[in-house]
Amino acid sequence: MFDLSLLGKAVIEGDNEEVKALTEQAINANVDPLVIINEGLIGGMNIVGQRFKVNDMFVPEVLMSARAMNSGIELVKPLLAGGEMTNKGTVIIGTVKGDLHDIGKSLVAMMLECSGFKVVDLGTDVSPEEFVAGIKDNNGQVVALSALLTTTMLAMKSTIEVLQESGLREKVVVMIGGAPITQDFADQIGADGYAGDAAAAVELVTKLLN
Ligand code: B1M
Numbered sequence: 001m002f003d004l005s006l007l008g009k010a011v012i013e014g015d016n017e018e019v020k021a022l023t024e025q026a027i028n029a030n031v032d033p034l035v036i037i038n039e040g041l042i043g044g045m046n047i048v049g050q051r052f053k054v055n056d057m058f059v060p061e062v063l064m065s066a067r068a069m070n071s072g073i074e075l076v077k078p079l080l081a082g083g084e085m086t087n088k089g090t091v092i093i094g095t096v097k098g099d100l101h102d103i104g105k106s107l108v109a110m111m112l113e114c115s116g117f118k119v120v121d122l123g124t125d126v127s128p129e130e131f132v133a134g135i136k137d138n139n140g141q142v143v144a145l146s147a148l149l150t151t152t153m154l155a156m157k158s159t160i161e162v163l164q165e166s167g168l169r170e171k172v173v174v175m176i177g178g179a180p181i182t183q184d185f186a187d188q189i190g191a192d193g194y195a196g197d198a199a200a201a202v203e204l205v206t207k208l209l210n
Contacts, residue, residue, distance in 0.1 A: 002029040004040040007072065011044025012051075014064025016071050023072040033079040038199065041072045042107065049179075066103050077110060088116040089209045092140035094126035095178075096155035101148035104178060104198075108144065111198040112205060117142075128155075128162035135168055142205055145191075147178040156181075157189040173208045177201060 002025060010018040019041075026036045048065045051057040057065075091112050095105045102124045113119045120138045122130055131143055143163070147153045156176050163169040175193045176186050177200075186194035193208055195201035 002026045002031050004031070004035070004043065007036070007040030008044030008047065011041055011065050011069045011072070012047055014061055014068050016064075016068045019068040019072045020075065023075045027075065027079065033076045034199075036076050037073060037107075037111075041069045041076075042198075045069050045103065069103075070106075073107075073110065080110075087118045089141045089205070090118045090120065090138055091142040091144050091205060092120050092122065092131060092134040092138060093144040093146070094122035094131060094134070095124040095146045095148070096152050096159060097125055097127045098155055099147050099149055099152035100124045101146070101178075104148065105146035107198045108146065108177065108195075108201045111202050112144075115202045115206075117205065128159040131159055132162060132166045132168060135163075135172055140172060141209065142173045142175060144201070144205070145174065145176045147176070147181065150180050153178075153180055153185065156191070160190055173205075175201065175204055175208065 004026070007019065007022045007026060010022055023036060026040065045065060048057060048062055052062050093105060093109050095102055109119045109121045120134055120140065122134050134140060135143060145156045145159055147156055160169065160174060163172065163174070174191045175195060176191045177195045181194055183194045193204045195204045
């Protein structure tokens, strides 16, 4: 049986080659691709986040871990996205204005894509106006806003306000997420839902669109 903690350890060490090799081994051992991602790759990255918080790891190491995690995800992704998929809905996703964190947002985007949604990823530091343009250009049904900073959480509120001013608010479902976000905050700013992680985001979008 494949030991997923080894994969997490390689992510923590930022060891790109080891992550690739272990991911291949996990795939060959028929470990469920979602388990490889959630328990191995993201599991390791979660520990990196905790260690960064207590100054036990620093930015260059965090970035190496993120790069290693992404190398593993790239190998698993084709397995998740494989097969014929219908478009369950179009999601416009981005990290809000002022915020450059994209690891969690990209995971959410990937999980949605792998679950059959069309995902348009606008990237990071996305202004409310860019979200509006993204929805219009792609006929988006869901707007997914990510924020990792307590300061940029407020940009979620202004994005919803600009959606209202543009006459789009009633036409789209707004979901929010990111480490500092709570359901209370989602309620306060008038979002339709909050998800705590990538798997919950898929469940939420599915529920909201139904
Ligand atoms: Co920054 N950073 N960072 N950082 N960083 C945090 C967020 C912080 C908590 C670290 C700390 O001090 N303890 C702190 C925020 C404090 C606060 O506001 N309360 C912080 C800070 C302060 C900063 C800077 C201001 C530091 C500085 O320059 N002084 C600066 C800000 C830059 C900016 O954005 N303008 C900064 C910069 C950076 C880096 C560039 C170095 C790098 C980002 C690299 C990148 O993304 N390309 C970075 C990183 C890596 C982190 C930590 C260590 C890890 C974040 C991460 O990727 N986690 C983070 C500490 C931590 O979180 N413990 C920290 C892994 C990822 C899988 O989890 O992003 O939470 P997460 O995503 C999860 C869920 O939150 C959820 O699903 C994901 C998967 O499970 N989710 C959603 C996320 N978005 C969602 C959207 C949804 C639904 C769910 O629906 C739409």
